[in-house]
Amino acid sequence: MQNIISIKTICLLFFLVSILSFANKEKHSEELNVKTEIKEYINHHLLDSYDFSLTSYTTDSGDHKYIGFPLPVILWDNGLKVFSSSKLHHGEKVAEVDGNYYKSYHGKIYKTDASGTINYDENHHATNAKPLDFSITKNVFTIFIIGLLMFFMFTRMAKSYKSSALPKGIGRGLEPIILYIRDDIAIPNIGIKKYKRYMPYLLTVFFFIWIINLLGLTPLGINVTNNIAVTLALALVTYFLTTFTANKNYWGHIFWMPGVPWPMRIILAPIELLGTLIKPFSLMIRLYANITAGHIVLMSIIGLMFIFKNWLGSSLSFGLAFALSLLELLVAALQAYIFTMLSALYFGSAVEEPHHDH
Amino acid sequence: MEKLINEFSIGLFFWQLVLFIGLVLLLRKFAWKPILDAVEKRESGIEEALKSAEKAKLEMQNLQADNQKLLQEARAEREAMLKDARDMKNKMIEDAKGEAQEQANKMITQAQAAIESEKKAAMAELKNHVAGLSLEIAEKVVRTELSNKDKQLKLVETMLGEKSLN
Numbered sequence: 001m002q003n004i005i006s007i008k009t010i011c012l013l014f015f016l017v018s019i020l021s022f023a024n025k026e027k028h029s030e031e032l033n034v035k036t037e038i039k040e041y042i043n044h045h046l047l048d049s050y051d052f053s054l055t056s057y058t059t060d061s062g063d064h065k066y067i068g069f070p071l072p073v074i075l076w077d078n079g080l081k082v083f084s085s086s087k088l089h090h091g092e093k094v095a096e097v098d099g100n101y102y103k104s105y106h107g108k109i110y111k112t113d114a115s116g117t118i119n120y121d122e123n124h125h126a127t128n129a130k131p132l133d134f135s136i137t138k139n140v141f142t143i144f145i146i147g148l149l150m151f152f153m154f155t156r157m158a159k160s161y162k163s164s165a166l167p168k169g170i171g172r173g174l175e176p177i178i179l180y181i182r183d184d185i186a187i188p189n190i191g192i193k194k195y196k197r198y199m200p201y202l203l204t205v206f207f208f209i210w211i212i213n214l215l216g217l218t219p220l221g222i223n224v225t226n227n228i229a230v231t232l233a234l235a236l237v238t239y240f241l242t243t244f245t246a247n248k249n250y251w252g253h254i255f256w257m258p259g260v261p262w263p264m265r266i267i268l269a270p271i272e273l274l275g276t277l278i279k280p281f282s283l284m285i286r287l288y289a290n291i292t293a294g295h296i297v298l299m300s301i302i303g304l305m306f307i308f309k310n311w312l313g314s315s316l317s318f319g320l321a322f323a324l325s326l327l328e329l330l331v332a333a334l335q336a337y338i339f340t341m342l343s344a345l346y347f348g349s350a351v352e353e354p355h356h357d358h
Numbered sequence: 359m360e361k362l363i364n365e366f367s368i369g370l371f372f373w374q375l376v377l378f379i380g381l382v383l384l385l386r387k388f389a390w391k392p393i394l395d396a397v398e399k400r401e402s403g404i405e406e407a408l409k410s411a412e413k414a415k416l417e418m419q420n421l422q423a424d425n426q427k428l429l430q431e432a433r434a435e436r437e438a439m440l441k442d443a444r445d446m447k448n449k450m451i452e453d454a455k456g457e458a459q460e461q462a463n464k465m466i467t468q469a470q471a472a473i474e475s476e477k478k479a480a481m482a483e484l485k486n487h488v489a490g491l492s493l494e495i496a497e498k499v500v501r502t503e504l505s506n507k508d509k510q511l512k513l514v515e516t517m518l519g520e521k522s523l524n
Contacts, residue, residue: 047365048367048370074369107365108367125364132368132369133367133368133369134368134369134372134373135369136373137367137369137370139370139374140369140370140373140374140377143373143374143377143378144373144377147377147378147380147381150381150385151381151384151385151388151389154385154388154389154390154393155388155389157389157393158388158389158392158393158396159392161392161393161396161397162392162396165396165399165400165403166400171393175393175397178393178394178397179397182394196394199390199394200382200383200385200386200390200391201382203385203390204378204381204382204385204386204390205382208378208381227365227367227370228362228365228366229366229367229368229370229371229374230370230371230374232366232371233371233374233375233378234374234378236375237375237378237379237382
């Protein structure tokens, strides 16, 4: 009862605050600027970037200054083109490499002329040619760093087992998680006989998603798992592992469903086949959408602090942002768990032994 | 959806796939396998230790039961030995008593026989002695008596009379 009342009070306060801020018409245009700036900032945050910038500020003369370091840009455009992202100047200047001109626009590199003209179609999409882009972007760099971190963390843990039966240091915290994944995710879903084959993937994918989600909550401005390319790559690995390790029973259930009359089998086959694709597709979308939504909501609420600009609204936004951050901490682990759990479930269905009860 | 496709980056996809698969393979070899093996080894070790502890406990119990049995057997044996010894003692005492009695009886009979023979001998000697004495006395009496004639006749007469009475 107490909780409901307090929630109601908070809602009421929010309502009052929004009325108050709308009533203040003089500030309206300024607020609009702030709002668009926040929106752009959020959009920018959600995109990948060619350099690792932690933050940026605008000098008095109107120049954008970035704090961070450049990363290599690797393009395939009639030959390999490698240059530092500092040449792109965050999309503000045209980079000239071997007589070709490139410009980054909305997180993508386009081939332009010397003056950097971007042509648009009627939907305001750039129509310039896009070279094949294998750049070490901020996200690729982060993935690489996470990979290194995980490699050192877990090889250290593995070494600590050589001297004693109990893990030392960081392994003490990690071992229960590894055991949880083995005993409560892998074994119940895949079965005691075949779970070992999938353990490396399940453990890696869990820790990878978890750590990278947590890193997205730090003020470093990293967000890897809200790129559809990343979640697609992860889901594809699950899909291919399921498909290539599946046994006869699994394919039998897809193409010739046992226990139903034969016309139904013909109808069911394409549905089941589509199902095998929908499963990894749902993995991809779920992870992507959850993390993206979390980032957008969290950043919007942080942005609210700058829109309200009064002690009540801003502090309430701060409290809300804090509460949401805690929730996002849970979501970070939960999404990693769900991805691992569902992958294990799909693997389990792929290696399931036939039951003789139908 | 269009935005998603537009945002999709082949490069990021490629790097994620390569780095992630590389990470899985590297971790499988250098981390997951040793970790899982070590954990499994430890778990089986614990299980075995528990089992052997249970076994040792059972053995201990068996041993204790055995000990108890042995103790009981030993006690019973001691009891039996004591009983035997007691019986033996009683028997020996009994035997000794019987033998002694027999010996005593024998000695008594021997003594009695000896006494008897001695008595007889003594009696015989006494008789002889008495007979000698009597003869001597009789000789002396007769000598004195027969010193006068009358008395001699009288004696003959009494003696005769006695004879006839017989």
